[in-house]
Amino acid sequence: MDALTLTSLHSPSCFSHPLPSPKSPDPKSYIPRFRFHPLSIPSKSHLSRQNLNKPKVSTSDSPSIAIPVVDPFTSGETSGEKFDWYSHWYPLAPVCDLDKRAPRAMRVLGLDLVVWWDRVEGQWRVFDDRCPHRLAPLSEGRIDRWGRLQCVYHGWCFDGSGSCKLIPQAPEDGPQASHCLSLQVHTSGKACAASYPCCVQNKIVWFWPRTEPLYKNILMKCKPPSIPELDDPSYASSMGIRDMSYGYEVLIENLLDPAHEFGYGKFVAPCLVHMFPDSGSNIGSASSSGSKADQRKFHIIVYCIPVSSGKSRLIWSFPRNFSVWIDQIVPRWMFHVGQNLILDSDMHLLHVEERIIAEIGPSNWEKTCFVPTKSDVMVTAFRRWFKKYSNCQVDWAKKSVGYLPPTPPREQLLDRYWSHVVQCSSCSLALKVLRVLEASLPILSLILIGVVAASKPSVMSAAIRTAVVSMAVLLFAASRWLSHFIYKTFYFHDYNHAFI
Ligand code: FES
Structure with a gap:
């Protein structure tokens, strides 16, 4: 993923200093200052799926808990400590992309969920x-x-509680369940839907992946990671969401790769990758005059969500405190056109890379890959963290989601409609409007031709006839162009690096 291009969609002016590259003469200038936060590292038994039904309270994310920091350069040997994937908040979707009128299916950690507005x-x-x-x-x-x-x-x-x-x-005054003579069937615990703790943080709906009653008030003890800029009205922070045709670890790896990302940032397990162009997250003039340009700030925030093996989801936002007006007049879907193209550019190669890693065995990644440069440091660190604390795999809720799915045809691999448009309120609306326009243009064209055909030469001069016919042709051509634009923008846009 080319973050330079991705972020410059919002404001090219924010790249007044060069993006670090692996060939930079001063390697220190681009070594990212990442810190790995393996939050909540409990005992080995804590990880076991068989123990999921045992009531436990996690104190992960709690500000009062010291967060261990893993040295990225430590060996990748398996440790007795494991990362508990079920003691963390997971983002589901930006609130602006959820429809209060209808329930929405979502998969996270292999759990099949429904999100709905109570x-x-x-x-x-x-x-x-x-x-x-x-x-x-x-x-449904x-x-x-x-x-x-x-x-x-x-x-x-x-x-709302699942009752x-x-x-x-x-009916409540009807016969009781034969197997539950003392209860009306409605009030049986078996009639309840399993409800997860959830909350809204930074305009995103989050959930805690345990349904046991003990976790009902987990929000009081532990909150999702907070990014103040996402709630700051002086920042523009529109969001996007997309499902990817490769897995969580490949997505994280891609984002932590400084060869084509920003120089500084942090990864907060399991989902947050937060990057900024310099250690102070300021951009603009290099002067220290305290001018307005010095106060310009820009962040890249990406939540990487494990969906199932070979599937991941990302929610992104690039909060900035300058040129905020642009987001107020340009609809969100227009930003998504370019952002989706950038996501597509890596989709196939990362999908294939993931399968090659699966063939060699994820634990052999470091033996097989040749990663000699400092720009590989963070990817290597992540792979070591993943191996050390999670045995190179996400702790999926179901075994059935733990196998890589077969490679689909390219149109499905790079599909935009199901992976993004149906999840994005702005793109869905734009697609509807443009579809209507596409259907209307040929009709208008035909009407104009009909008017010309029905008009007598004494009523409509030759010059006007020519102008009207030209207009009809233009409208028809516009409808064809629009059809092509709709297909490439909202359904499938192939990406061939050889011709870009
Ligand atoms: S399966 Fe839901 S009401 Fe019967």
């Missing part, structure tokens, strides 16, 4: 995406008139 309590909810009745996905359901999540298979309804409030086939 208008009764005025907050987002995250449930297991399966109905306790016959396991139909709740994300609807929000009923009382603001409950309704499974559309047999109509069971759940409130079942309606079973159409068992």
Whole structure:
């Protein structure tokens, strides 16, 4: 990924100093100052999926807890300490991209989730995406008139806490369940949907991947990582979201690669990569006069989300405190056009690289790859961290998501519609509007031709006829161009490095 291009989409002026390169004469000038934060490193047994149902309270992320910092240059030998993937907050989606009217299916850590808006309590909810009745996905359901999540298979309804409030086939004054004589079926614990703790932080919905009651108030003890600039009104901080056709570790590795990224930053496990162009995160004039240019600040914030093996998701934002007006007049989807192109540029090669690593065995990465330069340091450090604290794999919730999926046709690999457009409110709206325009232009063209054909020469001069026919031709040509633009922008745009 070329961060120079990616970020310059927002403001080319912010790159007044050269981007460090591996060939720089002064290697120190581009060595990133990353720190690895393997938050919450519990005992080995803590990692086990079999223990997930045992109540545990994590104190990870707590400001009062000392965060161990791993030396990136330590050996990658397996340690007795493991990273607990289930004791951290995970971002799901920017609030602006969620529709309060409809539940949304999302997968994280191999967990199938449904996100929905509980208008009764005025907050987002995250449930297991399966109905306790016959396991139909709740994300296929609807929000009923009382603001409950309704499974559309047999109509069971759940409130924000997951309690079942309606079973159409068992009215409250009807017969009791034969196997549960002392309870109405509605009130049985087995009728409840599994609910995860969730919250909104930095305009993003987050969830905690445990449903046990012990974690209900986990937010009081531990909060998602906070980036003040994302909530600062003096910053422009529009967001984007996209599913990638390669895995979490390859995504992190790509972002930590200083050969084509910024020089400074930090990785906060498991999801946050935060980069800035210099140690003070200031950009602009190099003078120390305290001028306005000195106060310009720009960040790259990317949340890397493990979805399943070979699948990841990223949520990005580039908060900056200058040229804020641009984001107020340029719709978000226009930024996404270029940003998606940049994400596409690496998609195929990273997808293939991931399969090669799988063939050689992830634990052999360092033996097989030749990584001699200082620009490889952070990637190597991440690989060592991943090996040492997680045995080179994410602790997926289900074994079935732990295998790399087969390589799809290129159109699916670089698909934009399902990976981005359906998840992005701005691109979805733009696609609808442009589709209407595309359909309207040929009709307008035909109408103009019809007017010319129906007009007598005495009513419409030859010059006007020519002008109207020209306009009709232009409108038709515009519709064809628009059709091509829509396809390349919202569905599939092939990327061939040899011809770029
Ligand atoms: S499966 Fe959901 S109501 Fe039957």
